[in-house]
Amino acid sequence: MGEPLRIGVVGLGKISGAYLSTLGHLPGVQVTALADLDPARAAVAVQHAPGARACGVDELLTADDVDLVLNLTIPAAHAEVATTALRAGKHVYGEKPFALDLAQARAVLAAADGLRVGCAPDTVLGTGVQTARKAVADGLIGVPTAANATFTSPGHESWHPDPEFYYRPGGGPLFDMGPYYLTALVHLLGPVERVVAAAGRARTTRTIGSGARAGTEFAVEVDTHVSGVLVHTGGAITTLTTSFEVVASTQPRIEIHGTEGSLSVPDPNRFDGDVALRPRGADSWTVLAPSAGYVGAARGIGVLDLAVNHAAGRPHRASAEVAVHVLDVMETLLAAAHQRSGLQVSTSCERPAPVPLDAAADGESARLTDAPS
Structure with a gap:
């Protein structure tokens, strides 16, 4: 070099x-x-x-x-x-x-x-998402038809000593954690062309739970639960949920479903993790060996x-082109939620x-x- x-x-x-x-x-x-x-x-x-x-x-x-x-x-x-x-x-x-x-x-x-x-x-460059991407590209689940992607949390104020920026414009569960999920979905299924969505917030204030400022109350300025449906250019449909309103959950992070099987994708906030495949007709999941991605990233x-x-x-x-498209998808999801309509993604x-x-x-x-x- x-x-x-x-x-x-x-x-x-x-x-x-x-x-x-x-x-x-x-x-x-x-x-x-x-x-x-x-x-x-x-x-x-x-x-x-x-x-x-x-x-x-x-x-x-x-x-x-x-x-x-x-x-x-x-x-x-x-x-x-x-x-x-x-x-x-x-x-x-x-x-x-x-x-x-x-x-x-x-x-x-x-x-x-x-x-x-x-x-x-x-994180999408690690062995987790890249192994899943290769499995899709190799046809292990047939033609991709659907996906579900879920991030849930009670919020970051319980552990972060200065959490206010998570609840201001540019924060919230969609803008904070959505990029991990949406970037992974772009790598797995391609860009998004249109969306529908709903969003809201359960509380107007939150309280810092740790550190020197514990007990300090601050305003919530963004939606803290966003659910959407994304239509990818290849035809697959993803159901996405991002939330700071969930105490606990057992839902998988990302699953990809196709005409011949289903794929469990590890947490896109990590570089590695198990990718599991269940082909049509199988009665159990099989963990795939890492087959793509930067090792030890x-x-x-x-x-x-x-x-x-x-x-x-x-x-x-990890390009600006992908990042801008992901930003556009997030912005369009919020606009669709507030307008109560489906919208085209402009990029x-x-x-x-x-x-x-x-x-x-x-x-x-x-x-x-x-x-x-």
């Missing part, structure tokens, strides 16, 4: 630790700078990124030793930070959601001007995928290339044996 892609990280909240742990073990990338609106966070984070320095946000976005800005800020800042970095000539990889709305997303893309733009989730593998494919002149997989995307199990044979470092699991 030649010289490593030099990375500056903006936003050093809870998720940054997972990224720094992974990136420190990956070939082809090097963390050089760290910045946060709270300088103390940056000073602490450099201990987990040998060779990196702490600096101000504005300095990092224009630094000569930063090729790519890893944007781990809160959702409300995603578009602004990305646009500023792109205008400074930096590639950008950001946390989900890509932006708060489609208008912001298009402004980011307009600023790219040939630069690479990537976006989480990259963790948060940040999408950055490596971008770096490797940028060097090779190929499209990277589409190409399904990213599948990840072979031994991608190293194609010039990609897939077997990350030194990376944390």
Whole structure:
């Protein structure tokens, strides 16, 4: 790959630790700078990124030793930070959601001007979703006809010390966890062309349950339960539920059903997990051996995928195109719910290339044996 892609990280909240742990073990990338609106966070984070320095946000976005800005800020800042970095000539990889709305997303893309733009989730590049994708592509369930995808939780305020942003625009169960499920569904079944939906919220306030601010009440500004039906361009129909209103559930995360069988897909918020197949006529499920995907992947593998494919002149997989389509699907679901009607999704995307199990044979470092699991 030649010289490593030099990375500056903006936003050093809870998720940054997972990224720094992974990136420190990956070939082809090097963390050089760290910045946060709270300088103390940056000073602490450099201990987990040998060779990196702490600096101000504005300095990092224009630094000569930063090729790519890893944007781990809160959702409300995603578009602004990305646009500023792109205008400074930096590639950008950001946390989900890509932006708060489609208008912001298009402004980011307009600023790219040939630069690479990537976006989480990259969990779909692991052996879990990729093995399921290969099973579908190999015809193990026949023609895909339907899917169900379910994320349920009582909400994040019980464990997160500063949970307010989960309940503001850009948050809620759909925008927080929906990208994992919808991105997986795009990889498995292709883009979405139209939706119907319903949404609501049971409470107007929530209370922080842990940390120094335990007992603090805050306002709920978004829908906390969203259910929708998605029609994929290939004809399959997905039933999607995302909720911060469910105390407990035994529902599977994702199932894909076809003319010749059904497939159980592991949690799309993880990189691995069991993929189980039940063909027509079988009386039990069979767990499939991993057959595709980056082995041993963790948060940040999408950055490596971008770096490797940028060097090779190929499209990277955790792409802005997919992220913008997922954002559009989420925005359209909420609009359909509030309008009480079915709506067309205005964007589409190409399904990213599948990840072979031994991608190293194609010039990609897939077997990350030194990376944390």
